[in-house]
Amino acid sequence: MPNSPQPDVQAELARDRNRLAADRTLLSFVRSSLTLISLGVALDQILTAIAAGDRAIDAWVYGLSLVYVGVGVLSLVLAIADYQTEREALRSPTYRYRPRWSIAEVTGLAVLAIGAVALGWLSLDLLP
Numbered sequence: 613m614p615n616s617p618q619p620d621v622q623a624e625l626a627r628d629r630n631r632l633a634a635d636r637t638l639l640s641f642v643r644s645s646l647t648l649i650s651l652g653v654a655l656d657q658i659l660t661a662i663a664a665g666d667r668a669i670d671a672w673v674y675g676l677s678l679v680y681v682g683v684g685v686l687s688l689v690l691a692i693a694d695y696q697t698e699r700e701a702l703r704s705p706t707y708r709y710r711p712r713w714s715i716a717e718v719t720g721l722a723v724l725a726i727g728a729v730a731l732g733w734l735s736l737d738l739l740p
Contacts, residue, residue: 641691648684
């Protein structure tokens with residue numbers, strides 16, 4: 613009976629750690645996306661109640677709420693796509709780490725841009 617190749621235990625454990633890390637990353641993006649979506653809905657509800665019929669504020673708040681919901685949904689879609697790509701790569705016998713773009717950075721920059729626009733709009737509205 614020929615000698616069968618011994619599995620590389622260290623490599624298999626490393627793959628399992630990478631899979632678990634991908635799971636944790638996806639779950640953190642689910643939480644962050646849910647927070648962004650909830651923020652968009654809550655912002656719409658709260659500011660619409662405060663504005664009480666001011667059409668300019670209603671339109672702005674509705675748009676801002678949609679942007680937050682959109683960023684949350686887009687972030688979740690990108691995280692799921694990245695997770696599936698990582699899982700496919702882990703199934704390959706020649707798995708190698710490859711640098712890729714950061715979903716967290718993209719989401720953070722989007723939230724920063726939304727905040728900057730909102731701050732600019734509010735500062736213009738508050739000026740005499």
